[in-house]
Amino acid sequence: MKPSHRRPWPRAILFDLDDTLWPIAPVIVQAEQTLFAWLADNAPRVAERFTIDSLRQARLELLARRPEFQLDLGALRRAGLTAAFEQAGEDVGKVALAMTEFFAARNAVIPYDDVLPGLLRLKGRVLVGSVTNGNADLQTIGLAHHFHASVAAPSFGRAKPDAAIFHAACAALGVAPFEAVYVGDDLLLDVQGAQRAGLRAVWMNRTASRRHLEEGVQPDAIVANFDGLLDWLKREHV
Numbered sequence: 643m644k645p646s647h648r649r650p651w652p653r654a655i656l657f658d659l660d661d662t663l664w665p666i667a668p669v670i671v672q673a674e675q676t677l678f679a680w681l682a683d684n685a686p687r688v689a690e691r692f693t694i695d696s697l698r699q700a701r702l703e704l705l706a707r708r709p710e711f712q713l714d715l716g717a718l719r720r721a722g723l724t725a726a727f728e729q730a731g732e733d734v735g736k737v738a739l740a741m742t743e744f745f746a747a748r749n750a751v752i753p754y755d756d757v758l759p760g761l762l763r764l765k766g767r768v769l770v771g772s773v774t775n776g777n778a779d780l781q782t783i784g785l786a787h788h789f790h791a792s793v794a795a796p797s798f799g800r801a802k803p804d805a806a807i808f809h810a811a812c813a814a815l816g817v818a819p820f821e822a823v824y825v826g827d828d829l830l831l832d833v834q835g836a837q838r839a840g841l842r843a844v845w846m847n848r849t850a851s852r853r854h855l856e857e858g859v860q861p862d863a864i865v866a867n868f869d870g871l872l873d874w875l876k877r878e879h880v
Contacts, residue, residue: 648878648879648880649878649879649880650879650880651767651768651875651879651880652768652821652822652823652842652875652879653768653769653815653817653821653822654768654769654770654771654790654812654815654817654821654822654823655764655768655769655770655771655822655823655824655825656770656771656772656773656808656811656812656815656822656823656824656825656836656841657770657771657772657773657824657825657826658772658773658774658802658824658825658826658827658828658831658832658846659772659774659776659778659780660774660776660778661827661828662825662826662827662832662846663751663753663754663757663785664751664752664753664754664757665751665752665754666751666776669747669748669750669751670748672747672750673744673747673748673750674694674698674744675694676743676744676747677740677743677744677747678693678694678697680740680743681740684736684739684740685727685730685732685733685736685740687730687731687732688723688726688727688730688732690730691726691729691730692726692730697722697723697726700722700725700726701718701719701722704718704721704722704725705718712801713775713795713796713799713800713801714777714795714796715776715777715796716741716745716777716796717796719741719744720737720741723737723740723741724737745777745779745782746782748777748778749778749779749782749783751778751783753785754848754867756867756868756869757868759868760867760868760869760871760872761785761788761868762788763868763872764872765788769790769791769815769816769817770788770789770790771789771790771791771792771793771811771814771815772789772791772792772793772811773792773793773794773802773807773808773811773824774792774793774794774795775794775795775801775802775831776794776795777794777796778794780792790814790815791811791814791815792811793807793810793811793814795807798810802828802831802832802835803830803831803832803834803835803838804835805835805838805839805840808824808835808836808839808840808841809839812841818840819839819840819841820840820841820842822841822842823841823842823843823844823862823875824836824841824842824843824844825843825844825846825865825871826843826844826845826846827845827846827847827848829845829853829854829857829859829861830857830859832845833845833854833859833861834857834859837862842862843861843862844861844862844863844864844865844871844874845859845861845863845864845865846865846866846867846871847864847865847866848866848867850866863878
């Protein structure tokens with residue numbers, strides 16, 4: 643009889659958010675269109691002087707000069723808008739209202755079909771947490787009640803793949819890194835970052851990519867959706 647190599651279930655599963663639980667690119671496109679329509683109505687001199695593309699280019703140039711903004715892309719957008727308002731001669735006091743408009747649209751995400759059923763299947767089996775470099779607000783999105791702890795780079799001050807942000811999430815859940823599994827779509831930030839921090843890492847590969855071979859990253863598991871994640875958990879654990 644072969645010895646069993648199955649191990650105990652992890653005490654915690656931690657998730658990336660954008661592009662792991664929902665697609666983010668179309669949401670950002672829509673949010674920028676919503677913001678620009680707001681500018682046209684409420685800050686017309688900005689809308690006349692800039693386009694969505696020129697505002698984006700200005701943000702990229704600002705990020706190149708001040709790479710610390712990589713930790714908080716919301717702060718980068720706010721700084722970019724402030725500069726645009728100043729250049730256009732608009733009231734910079736309206737920037738806060740513009741950002742409120744943008745964040746409302748940015749959080750109008752639609753989870754992949756497997757996400758809600760998957761989170762419900764994990765309920766009671768493991769502690770669930772999130773670690774993100776982005777600005778997603780789980781409370782606004784309506785998913786916060788599924789998570790026992792959430793750590794975001796903008797408020798934490800360190801970003802993936804820094805081990806500190808993974809360790810902070812584990813500490814918030816009261817588990818050791820080796821007792822946790824991290825699930826994310828980015829091979830370097832999520833998979834390699836989590837593994838180097840002492841967690842096991844599952845690559846959420848919804849597109850059947852083979853980039854892990856090119857990058858030389860070996861996830862502990864590769865899954866296409868929550869069904870695959872749950873299958874792996876049941877197969878590898880007792």
